[in-house]
Amino acid sequence: MSENTTPMPDFTRWPSFPFEGDMRVKKLAPPVEVEPPRSGEDGSDCVACGTPDEGYIWVSERWRVRAMDRPTGLPMVLILECRSHLDLGDLPNLLAAELGVMTVRLERAIRSLDGVARVHVNRWGDGSAHLHMWFLARPYGRLQLRGTFLSLWDDILPVVPESQWRESLALVAAWLADFGGKANAEPAHIEWESPGTFAVPDSVDPEPDGRRPTTLGDVEAAES
Template identity: 50%
Template structure:
């Protein structure tokens, strides 16, 4: 508007979908102006040290010579994992060999998470805005969880009560054992 009043952006249609976790009056925030550059991420100059580089292998559920898998807690889904490179790389730093391994690891993790049982789908996401060390998110959506479909799953994982610790540990052991059947070392155990 020319009189200086801010106009509200329209809500997207997905707020009406049954999978959207929120209801009630919502409004879109006004977009902030663009910064001249992205803020530094952890592991970059000015962003602080890289926690993944500082982590020992025993903080992961499975490791091999190029990759490590960690469990993200707490979570309201049966499995929420990170796949990370062992070396401090970002996605665009992966050479052809590691890029090929990434594809294989994605499929292996999908299969390992499915081996838990009761998993409807494995959702994979890569954002990378907080840390410069390559990592991908893997979520095991419970079979039949009709509201946890699509891009709303990460929100539901934060909203729902965490999976009980004993079940969480058993699920991590299944994933680690399944991955170790092909290569690497399972650190989480039954």
């Protein structure tokens, strides 16, 4: 019956750490001998491979960019995927080189949005086997959101209005399409003209059903 006396790490005192109050470090579970397969590990049940182009905001011959199902707390969260069922370390040289170009291009596109100060690019890969790179936009002026906790803040901040989010998706998709490929995301203008079919709540957090869209935390925690 030993108390967990692991000291709280320094980062819990950083201004960017989202939580306060009494906390303690979780007990570390023993390591497993054989790790379970990730989602889509054998290629047959891969969500990315099974999603048609219409599920993406922009597509090209070898790359696709998708958004979350619904807006979240950050102004923009996007995922870049290669079409081929490959993980990062498996990319042939052509795709590896293109990944660099696509990463820079998408970072610029998201950073061009109003109110975006910085775009953080992340690849974890513990949830799904199919390569997926996360692009998370930090809102301008929100210095408290700087750094490694940005993905946590995405689930904490009030959800951005859906109309604004759709407008941003369309802008990013159009930016990418300027270099090739096809933009699928439409601006929200048309939907604004039919009130009653498209409710934008003033206060969107929490959602009525208490469920947020699938976000980084959900995906990365799905296998744990």
